[in-house]
Amino acid sequence: MRRVTPAFVLLFLSPAICGAGLWDLIRSHRELEVITVTEVSTESGFRPAASRDQPHYYVAASLGYRDLGGQIAGFKQPPTELVLRLISAELAKQGYLPSTSRSGPPTLLLCYTWGTLNAERFYGPDPSRPPLQVNRGQIVRFLGGHKIGLDQAFFNPLTAPMVGLTANSYDARNLLEVAEEDFYVIVVSAYDLDAALEMRRKPPLWTTRIAAPSLGFSLADVMPAMLAIGGQQFGRETPRPVWINADDKFTPNVKLGELQLVEYLKSDPLPVTDASETKVEKKP
Incomplete structure (x- = not known):
C-alpha cells in the first residue's frame, strides 16, 4: 500500500x-505582486505631489505595526527602526523630506503604519464545507475596489447584483479573487500640518495604501520592494489600483547608504513621533 x-x-x-x-x-516560487492605491482628498484643498526639485517637508508620527485583519500566531515583526528608515528613504526619493534644523519649514504631518491584513475565516460545524471569509469586503476596499466598480453597494445584501447577472470587469474579477488571500500592508497618510496643530478635523490630503499577498514571503524581505514600487504613487491620485507583478528584474536592492539626497538619514535619529500605543479601531 x-x-x-x-x-x-x-x-x-x-x-x-x-x-x-x-x-x-x-x-x-511565487512572483511578488504589489497593489497600490492613492486617494487625494477634495475637501482638504489640492496640493501638488512633491518632487526632488520641489520637495515638501514634514514631521511624522508612526502608528507602528498593526494587524488590520485576522491575526496569525507566531508572526515575526521586522524591527521598527528598519521599517521607519525604509519608509523615510522612499519618501525622500519622491521629494518628501523630514524637517530638521537644516531644512525648510514643515507643511505636512505624515502618519504611517504597516503590518498585515489577513483574511478572517469562519469555520462552521460541517468540516466538509469550505470556511466563509468574513472580511472580503474590507480587503477589497483597502485595495481600492471602489475605483473599479466594487463599491459598498456591491457587498450590501440588499443592493448586491444578482448571482449570474453580474458583469464585472477583468480588473474587478482579479481583485475579488486576490482578496481571498492574506496581505502585508503599508499605509502613509499626509495631513495639513497647520490644521493638525490647530486641532481642526480635516481628512488627509492624500493616503497611499500598498499591499502585497504574503504567502511565501516575509514582511522584512518584501517591504523594500513594496515601497520601491508603491512609493512612486505617494501624493499622486491613482484612477484605479496599480497592480504590478514584481519578478526578479523588478526586485530592488535597497542600500540606505546611497541616499545622497538626505545624507543626515544615514546616522541621525529619524524625527518620527511614536504613536504606536494609540488604539485604532478596525473599520468594518
Whole structure:
C-alpha cells in the first residue's frame, strides 16, 4: 500500500493554504505582486505631489505595526527602526523630506503604519464545507475596489447584483479573487500640518495604501520592494489600483547608504513621533 505522509495530508486539508495558492507553494516560487492605491482628498484643498526639485517637508508620527485583519500566531515583526528608515528613504526619493534644523519649514504631518491584513475565516460545524471569509469586503476596499466598480453597494445584501447577472470587469474579477488571500500592508497618510496643530478635523490630503499577498514571503524581505514600487504613487491620485507583478528584474536592492539626497538619514535619529500605543479601531 502506498504510504501518504502526514505533512502531505495536512497540506491538502488546510483550507487556509489551499485557498491562498497551493500550486505556488508546491512550486516553491511565487512572483511578488504589489497593489497600490492613492486617494487625494477634495475637501482638504489640492496640493501638488512633491518632487526632488520641489520637495515638501514634514514631521511624522508612526502608528507602528498593526494587524488590520485576522491575526496569525507566531508572526515575526521586522524591527521598527528598519521599517521607519525604509519608509523615510522612499519618501525622500519622491521629494518628501523630514524637517530638521537644516531644512525648510514643515507643511505636512505624515502618519504611517504597516503590518498585515489577513483574511478572517469562519469555520462552521460541517468540516466538509469550505470556511466563509468574513472580511472580503474590507480587503477589497483597502485595495481600492471602489475605483473599479466594487463599491459598498456591491457587498450590501440588499443592493448586491444578482448571482449570474453580474458583469464585472477583468480588473474587478482579479481583485475579488486576490482578496481571498492574506496581505502585508503599508499605509502613509499626509495631513495639513497647520490644521493638525490647530486641532481642526480635516481628512488627509492624500493616503497611499500598498499591499502585497504574503504567502511565501516575509514582511522584512518584501517591504523594500513594496515601497520601491508603491512609493512612486505617494501624493499622486491613482484612477484605479496599480497592480504590478514584481519578478526578479523588478526586485530592488535597497542600500540606505546611497541616499545622497538626505545624507543626515544615514546616522541621525529619524524625527518620527511614536504613536504606536494609540488604539485604532478596525473599520468594518
